[in-house]
Amino acid sequence: MQQVLFLLLLGVVAYFASKGFLRIRRNILLGKEEVINDQKAIRLNNVLLIAFGQKKMFERWVPAIFHFFIYVAFLFTQIELIEIIFDGILGTHRLFAPYLGGLYTLIINLIEILSVLAFVATIIFLSRRNLLKLPRFVKSEMKGWPTLDANLILLGEILLITGIFFMNGADGLLQNLQPEHYHPTGHFQLSSIFANTFFSGMSASSLVVVERFGWWLHNLIVFGFICYLPYSKHLHIFLSFPNVYYSKLTPRGQMENMPEIMNEVKSMLGIGEATTSTEVPEFGANDIMSLSWKNILDAYSCTECGRCTSVCPANLTGKKLSPRKVMMDVRDRADEIGKKLDTEKLDITTYNDAKSLFDYTTPEEIHACTTCNACVEACPVLINPLDIILKLRRYEILTLSQGPTDWLPMFNALENTGAVWQMPVDREAWRQNA
Template sequence: MHIIQQILFVLLVAAAVFLFARKVREIRRNINLGKDEKINDNPAARWKNMLLLAFGQKKMFKRMTPAILHFFVYAGFVIINIEILEIILDGIFGTHRMFAPYLGSLYPVLIGIFEILAALVLVSCAIFLVRRNILKLKRLNQSELNGWPKTDANAILITEIVLMSLLLTMNAADFNLQQLGSEHYHPVGAFWVSGFIAPLFNGMSEGALMGLERGAWWLHIVGIFAFLNYLPYSKHLHIVLAFPNAYYAKLMPQGEMKNMPEIQNEVLYMMEPDKAPTDLDPNAAPPRFGAKDVTDLSWKNLMDAYSCTECGRCTANCPANMTGKKLSPRKIMMDTRDRMEEMSKNIDANKGSFVEDGKSLLHDYITTEELRACTTCNACVEACPVSIDPLSIILQLRRNLVMEESNAPQEWNQMFGNIENNMAPWKFSPDDRDKWVGEMG
């Protein structure tokens, strides 16, 4: 019987790892739909960013209550994985509490710490559910979260509560089996949290206790593998991508925008025609200015989209959104991810090649009204816990609107004309602009 369980468990592990790896390859391919961008400068600053933002969650602590609750969930997720390692090894080799004989008296202390973390995760997730569904915090209940995003968030929180409850139930039943001297259940003592739950199972037969313990064990580890494979389809993929995303975050001063070499060269060739290249291919497609679809963005922009946890701090701090404008930086990231996923399905359906579908990120997902509302203040970038940059995507889409479609408000067009003719936003020639100095005496 034990060997059958081991075989089933090994098959379960293999299936879970295979399915997860396949989805990860798909996400990697989707991120690589973006243009190449070299980000290899100042590695010391980048490692510091990753340690402070991803590991240390520095920006989270601007709001203490959710930061502390999130830290409990984060620490629990990372540290409890040590016990999951023991469970996996037990399943493969048919053992029970493999590490106990080697760790001796340290073992119950470690499991006790894991149980405290499990209890903190359970309580924190319950509070997060209340904040989302009963208190209905504004940033967690805006229109872009209707439907699947809200269901996804609640499903993850409920799943974590169930997984932690199963862990504590398993340990409580295990203690009662120790008291009965059951075979394979090593006497390691009561643990720090499940020890208070164990009396609830007093009076149960040995067979019932073993069924409870084994049932909780199997449901817990199957739930872990299910969670692993749900992760790439969920906003909670940030658990993995927050680390590389923080490492590759923009280091230039906030507010500094990237110039477009194509435009700089056009101006240079206009001013100095002799520098214009003479060997250009007349049949080559003209370069695209800005971005119209996700393939015009960089791979880092697309990684940003997959790293977004939809927490809404960017939108809550956006002055345009505060004043009732349609712009929501969170929606910009969600739309970018949705368009990537749509293109991914297209590629899969057409055996590895994308077939033009008549859609684009600009207009079909993100509207002109949203883009024009942005003040480029960088509040969204500053607020993001892992330095996701919605502004970069907004700027590239807006550049395409203006430079490819000539789509800009009349006020902007007047300013563009003044800059072109007068080298300043105002409708005065350079000579006239100096007159005010004389008038000031």
């Protein structure tokens, strides 16, 4: 009966999860093609240090340590999870225990220690968000769903850990009462304390219920989590790895060149071949389809931690710009387009809903950027909000011929006199009165 239910659930989860993850993949690939396959060794090294080793998280020690607890607990719990899935499918109980012997005891004890650490971390994270209300967690872009999303995940984490302790604790007691089914696994240090506190004196049949409750709770949270991920900021648990791998390796101060414009200017200056293209080109980006797929991967990898926004000089001084919001806007817009493509069966090549990314990120926001790269430096998973801001600026200036009017005198001075200010004197005049 439990086995049938499990298989049924597993099928449903596999269906919804694969649908969800394929949707994310499709949305990312709505972006423009950009070939990134150079310097593989450096990229792998970055994945090891920054994604796997969380090097940049440790710029801020307090969250880094607690995040590390949750992360390592998550990694090790996978072993138990694989066993649970096998048990569920085969109708077995603690399938790995007889094969692994003492190692099994060691692993489960390790998972229990990590789970307690993760539990503490989760409580601290919930407090930082809801009691301490750290500024970066309560900025305007966090209102509503983003805040709920973060809390739901943390609550799920608590339930998951509770499930592990119910399951392991009851199991330990049952091993003495019904050794024929609950075969020995060795002593679980922490869950036995838990069980002796809460379950001591319970009958075998009650303990079986407790054990099953823990087991199913663990399962259901995991299944729910997998289906929920594609709708949550928590995609970073997977996407941070490819995101770090594909992150920019060229110097920070290097902006992507625009060969079309370079060639046109070259021919204007008489130093290159005349260009023959007659189409009216579109420069920069105003929507998902004109951003690179990597920009969209960035957006789906963002876990809204707000380190970028908390160091953004514009945001710190009350301007509307928030690099985190730029990332959230790209993701929300990609979601919106993806949804319309699915429900209205539209074709991406002719897609037009009379909206663009500018309906999410306003010109005022991108005009406030000082290109100081603080957001780029701050991101633990190498997301680059600045790249998107600069592409939007290019679109605004080059394609729309708009932008801050204050810049017009500067552009005119540059075009007419080759200096940022229109000056009445020669550039080298300073030499005379030197």
